[in-house]
Structure formats: structure tokens, C-alpha cells
Amino acid sequence: MMGFRSFPIWVFVFIACLISSTYSQFNPADKYSIDCGSPTNTTIGGRVFLSDNLASSFLSTPQNVLVDTGANSIPSSEYSPLYKTARIFAQTSTYTFKINQPGRHWIRLYFYPFTASNYNLSTAVFSVSTRDNSLLSDFQSDQGSVKEYSVNVTSGNLEITFTPSGGSFAYLNGLEVVSVPDLLIGDGATSLMPLTNYRGLLTKALETMARVNMGGPTVTSRNDSLWRSWVPDTSFLKSPNLVTDVSKTDAVEYPDGGATEEDAPRSVYGTAARMASENDTRSNFNVTWEFPVDRGFQYLIRLHFCDIVSTAPNAIYFDVFIQDSSALDDFDLYSKVGGLARAYYTDFVTPSINNNLLKISIGPAIVRDSLPNAILNGVEILKMSNLDGSLSGSGVPSSSKGSKSKIVLCARPVIDPSLAREKVNLAEWAMVYQKKGQLEQIIDVTLKGDIKPDSLRKFGETAEKCLADFGVDRPSMGDVLWNLEYVLQLQEAVLQNDPDENSTNVIGELSPQIHDFNHGGDDNTNTGFEMSSGDDISGVSMSKVFSQLVKVRGEIKEKVSVGGLRLIDYLVYFHRV
């Protein structure tokens, strides 16, 4: 009799492979892949990017300009075959794709700025949008990048429009539109600060800011059932010496009704970063990753876990913090998934982030008698569209590209009679907070994260001195300038670990420059903004600052503070210009 056992083992292996390969076969309802500017199809990871010519029916554009690097100057990477050619859009141009099945779709834009036939793609400045969402505005880059968005398409067409910014042109090396499985991103998550239920993701467009494989290698689209790419975590780690990488890919189980291979592949769940606590049972520290993000937006954070570390149940209890705020407390993964090495993920939505770094930390829970440990297997950081449906740029003017002058402190005009009396005079109002050591309280919330505490403290001290009741106690013009210069340097972290950093009176100990400003005499030091002349000041920018200050002369007390508060802007501005 032919028993079950009589099948040779290879039959089972064969069937298992067949099942698993069928399972991981991604067959999206909508799938468009284009190698812009290319005369031939290009195959990457098994998927065909159509030649530009075959894709021309999707594009409405006033003219066809295709460019080619000609040289093999593109460094090799997963998508480098797409980067050798590009299409130039000298005027507004739109791709229109027929959508067979409404719902979320990934839009992937591939950019690589090379120089060819009169076009230096690094100089291109342009915007990209769909009917509902702004994806990029005034985008310019001197590096290759893949921008990935996920937008919910509710009509029968998806339009993607490229608009050159005044006088410039747009370009594109590759484009992909692919259906996202409906179950991948739900409507709900956990809101942070405080922890509550969040609903409303279905209406949000998302941009992938980071998709990271903790403790493991790059996972290319070929190894991901939904053609996503995952990068290693090393470059995001704050202190790499605090983690140990673990790998046990074969152990990963996808539990029924839980995370699936579509949520993240085995190569993500099967590797982890764990606390480097093996040799010290009293270890108590956090492992922290920092991810660059655009401020002014909320983020959807998906954390992937799989306990490939423990050999027995209930061996790890840990905490997870997002932006220093508790996300998971005394987290018991084993109880959550009912076993070891089972894939699990959980989603969080942050409040609007007001700086350019998003921080995720893991650390041991204190309560148990288990050995201290904490793990993380993968992270996805997705920017959420704002109320205008926009994902582009910063929520506020960016501080990074010379636009500091338009904002660096307090989000209100200098004199605002409509506010409560004690807030009317910004200077006095500010001093109330300065004296309480809480100047940061009145800094525009959108800027808070950008201002270095030391810089703010120095600024507050300088302003306070300018407001001293007696002229003799007020610093000289030169001292004010020097101090503000110092404020700026602290802000830009030029002076790192300077022992004078915490000194409340660094003036006078140093810098021959001060004497330039002071004209070498003590005569001026006590006269507020009085100056003997402005013409031998070092550098044009300083003389501009002075001329601005001259404009605000008058009642010393208020004007000095006004000048002081504004001076920082001037200094930053003139430094940039």
C-alpha cells in the first residue's frame, strides 16, 4: 500500500516551493513601468520597464526631448539601468494611466541628474503633482533618488503632471505606477502623544521616507513580493556600538491572520538589531535610530518585529519610544503573537514633526526579572499628506537653503496691541520667559526643534543684557554683535564642545574682532546702540546690519531689544547671501 511516508522528501520540497512561489507572485491589477528616454525595454528584478517609445501613448507633452549619458558613468545599483537615459520636459507635461482597480497605487519616480547634450539635470527645478496631491514642489537634486508615493486613486485615471519652475525644465529617468494590495495599509493606527486610536489613513497620500531592514542587508525589489526596496539600518544608528545584528531567516513564521510576506519579506523579519547586552545582565540603555524627515508633517511609522533572538517564551520585555515619547511600554511580543519568531507589525501616527529628524528608540523594560534586551526587525517611515493633500517641501519655510532670513524666532510681530498686556511688548514678554529660563516656550512651535538650546540661551542672555535698566549695564554695540555672531555659530554648531559655551559672559575674553566693532575704546561700551562711525566695520554685511540698526534707533530700551531680536535675522541673512 502506498503510504504517505513513501513519498520521497524532494516531492514535499518541490510542492512547498511551488506553493511559496505562487504565494509570493505579485500580480497587481495596475502595472506601468517606463524607462524614460530609453530606446529599448529594460528589465530590472524580473519586471520590464517599457522603452520610452512604447510608453508615449501615456504622455501628453508639447515636445519630445530624450537624453542619454552616452558614457557608462552611472555607478552600479539596483536601478542604475534606468538612470542612463531621461526624458526632458521643457513645458508642463502629463502622464495619464488608466486605472483598472481603484485604491492605493504606488507612484515611483526615478531621478538621476546627469549632464548630456546641453542639459545639466542637476540644475532642473520642477514640481510634480497628481490631481489631488502635490508630490514635489520646486524639486532640485544633485543626487540620484527614487521617490515613492502611495496615493488612493478613486477615479478611472491617474494623472501625473510635471511642471518646470520658472525658466527651468523637468526631467524623469523612470516611472512606475503599481497597485498596492488593499490590506497593506488600513485606515487605523495608534496616535502618539498621547496614545489614542487614529483613524483616517485611507484619505491620506503617503511618501516613503525610509524603509529599513534592521540588522540585515539591503533587500532589493527582487526579494520583496511587492517590489519594494529595503535599506540597512547602520547609517541611521546613533550609536552603532550599542547593537548586535542577529539573523535567523529560516525561523520566521507568518502566523494565520497576522503579518504576511506582503507586509515584509522573510529577509526583513529574519534579521534584527538587538541591544548589545549579551555580556552584561545589568545593561540599561536605549538603542536609537534617527531618520531625516521634512518637518511640518505627520508620519505613519510601521514597526516590524519578530523574536528571532529568544530561545524560550517570555524572555524579552521592552519599550519603544518615538520622538522620546512612549509608543510601546513593557512590550510582550511573545504574548502578542503566541509564539517565538512570528512576524508582527504595528502602526503609529506621529503629531506634526517640528524638526528634520525622527527618532526611534528601543530599550529594556524595567519591571521583569528577564535579561535586559530589546529588538527591532524593520521600520517604515511614511510621510502623510497635509490638509491640502500636499506631500511636498516642508510645512514651514525650510531653514536649510538660505531661507532662514524669512523666519530663525518668535512667530508674532514685534509689537502686537491685540494681545494681552504683558505680551504686547515682545521684548518685555520675552524677558519674562527668559528670566524663568523658558525662552523656548515662546519660540514658534514650527521652529522649536531647529533651534539649538545653547544658541537660544546665549541669545536670551544677550537680549536680556540689552534690556538692562541702566545704560552702564548694557553691552556695547560691538559686544551685541559679537554675541549674536556667537549665537549664530552655536546654532550652526561651528563651535563644538567649546568650554566657554556655558559662560554667560564670554565677551572681552577674546576676539580682536570685538575691537574692530568697538573702535578700540571703552568709551562706547556703555552706550547701547550709539556708535561713533560705521565705516571701518569689517565686511559689507556688518555695515548693512548697522544701517538697519540705525533705522531703529530711538527709545533705547525697546529699540535695543527690537534690534536685538531682529539682529539675529539680519546676521543669518547676510551670512547666507
Ligand SMILES: *[C@@H]1O[C@H](CO)[C@@H](O)[C@H](O)[C@H]1NC(C)=O
Ligand atoms: C517591450 O516590453 C513589452 C511589454 O512586455 C513587450 O510587449 C514588447 O514586445 C517589448 N519590446 C521589445 C523590443 O522587446
Ligand SMILES: *[C@@H]1O[C@H](CO)[C@@H](O)[C@H](O)[C@H]1NC(C)=O
Ligand atoms: C551641473 O550643475 C551642477 C549644479 O549647478 C554643477 O555643480 C555641476 O558642475 C554641473 N555639471 C556640469 C557638467 O556642468
Ligand SMILES: *[C@@H]1O[C@H](CO)[C@@H](O)[C@H](O)[C@H]1NC(C)=O
Ligand atoms: C480610497 O478612498 C476611498 C474614498 O475615500 C475609500 O472608500 C477607500 O477605502 C480607499 N481605498 C484604500 C485602499 O485606501
Ligand SMILES: *[C@@H]1O[C@H](CO)[C@@H](O)[C@H](O)[C@H]1NC(C)=O
Ligand atoms: C534574495 O533572493 C535570492 C534568491 O532569489 C537569495 O539568494 C538571496 O539570499 C536573497 N537576498 C536577501 C537579502 O534576502
Ligand SMILES: *[C@@H]1O[C@H](CO)[C@@H](O)[C@H](O)[C@H]1NC(C)=O
Ligand atoms: C560578548 O562577549 C563575547 C566573548 O567575549 C564577545 O565575542 C562579544 O563581542 C561580546 N559582546 C558584546 C556586545 O560586547
Ligand SMILES: *[C@@H]1O[C@H](CO)[C@@H](O)[C@H](O)[C@H]1NC(C)=O
Ligand atoms: C530611553 O529613552 C526614553 C525616551 O527618550 C527615556 O525616557 C529613557 O529614560 C531612556 N532610557 C534609558 C535607559 O536611557
Ligand SMILES: *[C@@H]1O[C@H](CO)[C@@H](O)[C@H](O)[C@H]1NC(C)=O
Ligand atoms: C553646558 O551646560 C549643559 C547643561 O547644564 C551641560 O550638559 C554641558 O555639559 C555644559 N557644557 C560645558 C562645555 O560645560
